[in-house]
Amino acid sequence: SDVFVPCPECDGRRFKPEVLAIRWNGRSVADLLGTSVDDSLGLFSREAAIRDRLEPLAAVGLGYLKLGQPLNTLSGGESQRLKLVRHLGAFTTADAAAPETGPALLLLDEPTTGLHRHDVKRLLGVLQALVDRGHSVVVIEHNLDVLKAADWILEVGPGAGVEGGRIVA
Numbered sequence: 001s002d003v004f005v006p007c008p009e010c011d012g013r014r015f016k017p018e019v020l021a022i023r024w025n026g027r028s029v030a031d032l033l034g035t036s037v038d039d040s041l042g043l044f045s046r047e048a049a050i051r052d053r054l055e056p057l058a059a060v061g062l063g064y065l066k067l068g069q070p071l072n073t074l075s076g077g078e079s080q081r082l083k084l085v086r087h088l089g090a091f092t093t094a095d096a097a098a099p100e101t102g103p104a105l106l107l108l109d110e111p112t113t114g115l116h117r118h119d120v121k122r123l124l125g126v127l128q129a130l131v132d133r134g135h136s137v138v139v140i141e142h143n144l145d146v147l148k149a150a151d152w153i154l155e156v157g158p159g160a161g162v163e164g165g166r167i168v169a
Helices: 029-033 037-043 048-059 076-092 117-132 144-149
Strands: 105-109 136-140
Touching: 037 048, 048 076, 048 117, 076 105, 117 136, 117 144
Parallel strands: 105 136
Antiparallel strands: none
């Protein structure tokens, strides 16, 4: 819905007063959920389990998102990078809940959509780190920076829709 009416009891903070009364380092749950990923990295610098979950978000350029960001407000590019983070975390942490299962094949459809050139560079670093760990990454992309970084390029065409679908180069 385009209309947002805050709850009169919690004033849009999404928790009952008794939950909001609980504090961690002077911050309520609502305060913590309103903190960006980048700011949270400093805030949780001594909490390894939390920091390990946040670092991949920052690595793919999502450090500006709030911890409590509603998923329905994310752009397509943000959603794709968030999905990538899920895989990246499983590949980079020794977390028992997400054990390394061996090399994986990741297929990404235009993950640079909506990204600033600086964020594309960060994304390329993350993708290269996955390749360096033995994973394979296939990217459907038109961004020239991504094409320059590719080990292999397949051009499919010659047109779109029913006119396409053949490898032309």
